[in-house]
Amino acid sequence: MRRRVVVTGMGMITPVGGDVESSWTALCEGKGGVGPITLFDAGTFATRIAAEVPRFDLGAYRTDADRWRDHSRTSQFALAAATQAVAHAGLETSEVDPSRFGVYLGSGEGQQDFGRFVELVHGSSKSGKVDTAAFTRMGRHSLHPVREADQEPGNAAGHLASVFGARGANMTCQTACAASAQAIGEASEFIRRGVLDVVLAGGAHSMIHPLGVTGFILLTAMSTRNDDPARASRPFDRDRDGFVLGEGGGVLVLEELEHARARGAVIYGEVAGHGSTADAFRLTDSHDEGRGAVAAMRIALDDAGLDPSDIDYINAHGTSTPSNDSIETLAIKKVFGDRAYAMPISSTKSMTGHLVSAGGAVEAVACLLALRDGVLPPTINLETPDPACDLDYIPHQARERRIDAVLSNSFGFGGQNTALILRRFAG
Template identity: 80%
Template sequence: MERRVVVTGMGMITPVGGDVESSWRALCEGRGGIGPITLFDASTFPTRIAAEAGGFRLADYRSDWARWVDHSRTSQFALAAATIAVEHAGLNEARLDRERFGVYLGSGEGQQDFGRFVDLVNRTSRDGRVDTERFTSLGVRSLHPIREDDQEPGKPAGHLAAVFGAKGPNMTCQTACAASAQAIGEAAELIRRGHVDVMLAGGAHSMIHPLGVTGFILLTAMSTRNDEPARASRPFDRDRDGFVLGEGGGVMVLEELEHARARGATIHGEVVGYGSTADAFRLTDSHDEGRGAIAAMREALDDAGLNPEDVGYINAHGTSTPSNDSIETLAIKRVFGDAASRIPISSTKSMTGHLVSAGGAVEAIACLLVVRDGVIPPTINLENPGPECDLDYVPNQARERRVDAVLSNSFGFGGQNTSLVFRRFAG
């Protein structure tokens, strides 16, 4: 018999809150976290807005914060979110078989140590060319070893393993915007198959730095509504012009059901469905007919043993790009048929911006909170739905409704698609 996977802890850092409850209140109240970029001087960039995790300090979460000051924001978000989740799950007091306790995170490249790097390029350039021998010689002496090392995408997962004593599988998923949702799905599979009993699963990411923002500008993917940052992320709206970059982290404690029961853990929901596919189509756009998204949602529903009408809420990928929102709408219609028009759908990215590799985990936690509280967060800034966007996106105001099963979509650049299904725990 397949082992059941439950959620016993949740932690997140977002642009709208420093923990789960403050973030959740903001989402339910329709409060966004988008404003001018302050983490670097973006005054010459076409996009000068982002959803920063303002006021974030690792010292508010960990007494050993000083040892992490030279590590990236991505690593610090992972540490803070995991610390919250571990405390929430009561794992600090639990007697665990550390060999059966693992980590699976979605992540991406860490922050470039931009100031030192640019200074080094300037010092070793002549007539528009870099003297590579001089660059190497000076770089060894001037670049910061921890900051350079922490750019490697697998570092956050490694940090969590060391801090929390997780000696089981340690894995990093790099499927862009689908990464942390896929990490949750794969972590659940490890538990289902009996390889582990407990997993820290989710993701963390910050790309709000000059190279990160430049990359998305070159892809023409981001909003340029600089004069109205609070209204810039507008999923499914006729006037949407791109996503807004966010940052943060979300981590769940996933646990095998009987293991959780044996230690008296509180159960916040059950992971019952997981689907993962690839469009195999184009770098930045989903397939025109949504084939990968359709397949991922169907796979997740089949895995959960649910019919389309059993789903009470969908947290959409909902990026606010012209392509994603119309194609995701089409895919939902194809999968859910007549039920599509009756299911509330919302995009919390309208408030948090797009947390890239951390987005799926934060949105999965939001789904569990929908089940817990019977409140569906809105899609803010939805004033005039686009012509292809004709479903119920819960515009601008939260809605009270009991929900027992939820589906969360995360679709990444490169055609990655992940859908997760969570259900109210019923014993």
């Protein structure tokens, strides 16, 4: 029998709350976190709204915050979420063999100092050509070495390893919007196979910087509902016009069942199954028949040993783009058949925006809390049903219902797909 993987701790930082419980309360109450961008001057951008983490201060979570003050928001979100998760798990490093303690994150680049880069290019240019020697000389004096080093997406996982003494496998997943869900799924395999006993798994990311926003604008993927930010993220609605960029982090403490029992840990759920696939279709679009999403969900069900009838709730990828929402709906119908119409589904991105590499982890935490409390968070801003999106998306208000198994979908740019199945722990 394969080793079982349970969740013993959770932490998250989101645009609607600074920790697990405040975020969960906001999600259940249908409170959104979208507003004007304040992290840089977006006045000339086509999209000027985002879901920022307001007034974030690492000092609220860690006594060594000064050590990290020059590091990226991505790294700081990871540290804050992991610190919460380890405390929530009641985990002492002395209880874990450090060689069997790992980290697996989905994460991305640090903040890009685009303005400084432009200044360097202009300052080192003559007659339309860049003097590379002058560019290098100026850069050495004006760019911050810590901030530049933290552009490396794998640094966040390394930071967690150093802080918590995790000397086992240290991994970073970069499958875009599927990254942190895939990290959780693959981390569970390290435990199942007996390689590790405990893993900090999840993700952190902030792309709310000029280069990140510019890239998505060029793809025409983001909402331009700048005058009405609270209603901009509207998954499955007929009038949706793109996603809203968010930021934050979510980390789970994954633990082998007997290891958790031996230290008397509280168990919040079990990672029952996961599936990851690629559309192998097109960089910017999902396959129009949802073939990768369908395959990921079916692999996850098979991995969990469950039938479609065993799933009680789906936390949808639900980005609020015209293409994603209709294709995900189609994929759910293909996997669940007629049951799809009776299945409660919601998109918490309607409130948090799209946290990119951190999205799957935050949504996994929401699923575990739904299992714990018997409350299904709503999809807000679903005002005008889209005929192509005709399932039960829990519009406007949370719904009370006991559930035992949930499916969380995360589909990434480039055709990456991950499906996680989390279930109520039954000894």
